[in-house]
Amino acid sequence: MRLVFSFALVVALQSPIPAASQAHLRAQYHARREQLRTELPDGVTVLFGRAEKDTDDLRSGFFQEPNFQYLTGWMEPGAVLLLAPLPEDQTSPGYQGKAALPREILFLPRRNPEQEKWTGRTTGPDDPDVSRLTGFDTVLAADSLESQLHRMLEQYPRLYTLKNRGEAGKLQLLAPLREISDAGMAIARLRMKKSPEELALIERATEATMEAHRAAWGRAAPGLHEYQVAATMVEVYADRGCERSAYAPIVGSGPNSVFLHYSRNNRRMDRGELLLMDVGAECSGYAADITRTVPVGGKFSRRQREIYDVVLGAEKAVIAAVKPGMSLRKNSPNSLYQVAYDYINTHGADLHGEPLGKYFTHGIGHHVGLEVHDASDPALPLAEGMVITVEPGIYIPEENIGIRIEDMVVVTRAGARVLSAALPREPGEIEKAVAR
Numbered sequence: 001m002r003l004v005f006s007f008a009l010v011v012a013l014q015s016p017i018p019a020a021s022q023a024h025l026r027a028q029y030h031a032r033r034e035q036l037r038t039e040l041p042d043g044v045t046v047l048f049g050r051a052e053k054d055t056d057d058l059r060s061g062f063f064q065e066p067n068f069q070y071l072t073g074w075m076e077p078g079a080v081l082l083l084a085p086l087p088e089d090q091t092s093p094g095y096q097g098k099a100a101l102p103r104e105i106l107f108l109p110r111r112n113p114e115q116e117k118w119t120g121r122t123t124g125p126d127d128p129d130v131s132r133l134t135g136f137d138t139v140l141a142a143d144s145l146e147s148q149l150h151r152m153l154e155q156y157p158r159l160y161t162l163k164n165r166g167e168a169g170k171l172q173l174l175a176p177l178r179e180i181s182d183a184g185m186a187i188a189r190l191r192m193k194k195s196p197e198e199l200a201l202i203e204r205a206t207e208a209t210m211e212a213h214r215a216a217w218g219r220a221a222p223g224l225h226e227y228q229v230a231a232t233m234v235e236v237y238a239d240r241g242c243e244r245s246a247y248a249p250i251v252g253s254g255p256n257s258v259f260l261h262y263s264r265n266n267r268r269m270d271r272g273e274l275l276l277m278d279v280g281a282e283c284s285g286y287a288a289d290i291t292r293t294v295p296v297g298g299k300f301s302r303r304q305r306e307i308y309d310v311v312l313g314a315e316k317a318v319i320a321a322v323k324p325g326m327s328l329r330k331n332s333p334n335s336l337y338q339v340a341y342d343y344i345n346t347h348g349a350d351l352h353g354e355p356l357g358k359y360f361t362h363g364i365g366h367h368v369g370l371e372v373h374d375a376s377d378p379a380l381p382l383a384e385g386m387v388i389t390v391e392p393g394i395y396i397p398e399e400n401i402g403i404r405i406e407d408m409v410v411v412t413r414a415g416a417r418v419l420s421a422a423l424p425r426e427p428g429e430i431e432k433a434v435a436r
């Protein structure tokens with residue numbers, strides 16, 4: 001049941017699913033917009049969904065802007081969301097004018113038969129069932145945004161949008177005399193804590209990603225190219241119903257294992273090398289992010305194993321330290337990064353007898369959700385219901401050793417639950433799984 005439901009979360013608005021869950025989904029998106037209004041009580045918020053032509057990249061199809069998806073669930077291109085704050089005290093001056101305005105409007109582009117020949121049927125603002133399909137009482141044509149915005153701005157002083165998006169400039173043209181404030185942090189703070197429905201989707205992405213890693217272990221062998229391993233992994237999660245990769249697969253063998261975001265994936269691997277796979281699925285919009293490092297041919301060298309054990313020890317130390325109040329930031333009193341760094345720097349050594357801390361060259365983790373590096377307010381400590389990765393690594397180019405172990409973790413009331421715990425990390429188990 002949960003699977004059926006969670007699968008429905010994103011596609012609900014376009015596919016026939018039971019009326020009860022449609023109502024539930026609409027209620028969830030609506031509740032998020034209500035929360036945002038509470039966060040931004042003094043102004044009008046305008047958010048732009050992605051347009052069909054936002055990018056010239058022909059390698060990927062349309063996908064929705066994640067903040068827009070979070071607040072509306074609407075997955076068609078070119079939509080705009082306009083939110084007014086919650087109605088205030090009814091006795092205050094000006095209340096009558098505000099009460100006459102819609103609290104929220106979804107703007108949709110008018111249907112365009114020429115465009116539909118290329119990209120398919122869209123929902124238009126005049127479609128008779130548009131309110132039911134979108135979950136919005138007021139749905140208007142996108143070309144009326146300007147007039148509606150001006151009506152709203154007569155009543156409210158401030159204007160919010162996502163300032164890092166290109167449309168912020170467009171909005172400034174529509175309201176040249178207004179200072180535009182950023183809604184990004186307020187939405188990020190909402191997105192940090194995952195609902196049970198979101199957790200179910202993240203678990204589904206994690207399951208599919210674990211299966212992809214297992215398939216890669218069965219395939220990786222001397223003579224194979226990195227992209228072949230990547231292809232096997234992508235095939236597995238696509239076959240499990242995940243629509244795309246959450247990020248470009250990172251499959252690095254031997255000397256490539258030390259490059260943090262290596263994605264050329266074009267090298268032929270040899271026996272005895274390390275193979276680092278940082279690959280994750282996106283399912284119904286939600287990402288997973290898992291890394292394992294395995295020995296090609298099935299046996300870690302003594303030195304590889306030494307370094308592996310340090311990374312694994314650091315990962316375990318960090319997971320044991322995860323709880324509400326801890327932080328992902330490097331320089332904070334409850335820093336999980338510091339836990340990893342201290343472990344790494346006090347275990348093992350490089351070829352010159354130096355401690356290994358300097359080879360841990362990135363952060364300890366990040367939030368995961370609609371985006372693999374999910375929106376977050378870095379000043380906020382971890383809290384129950386947040387989903388993060390824990391991913392210590394050691395990269396020693398001089399030895400062609402790059403090892404990262406990355407797991408998906410939910411912060412619980414007292415500690416952590418590792419969503420990817422079923423995917424082996426112990427070196428003995430890994431060797432068994434890749435042996436040939």
Ligand SMILES: [Mn+2]
Binds near residue numbers: 366389391406
């Ligand atoms: Mn990561």
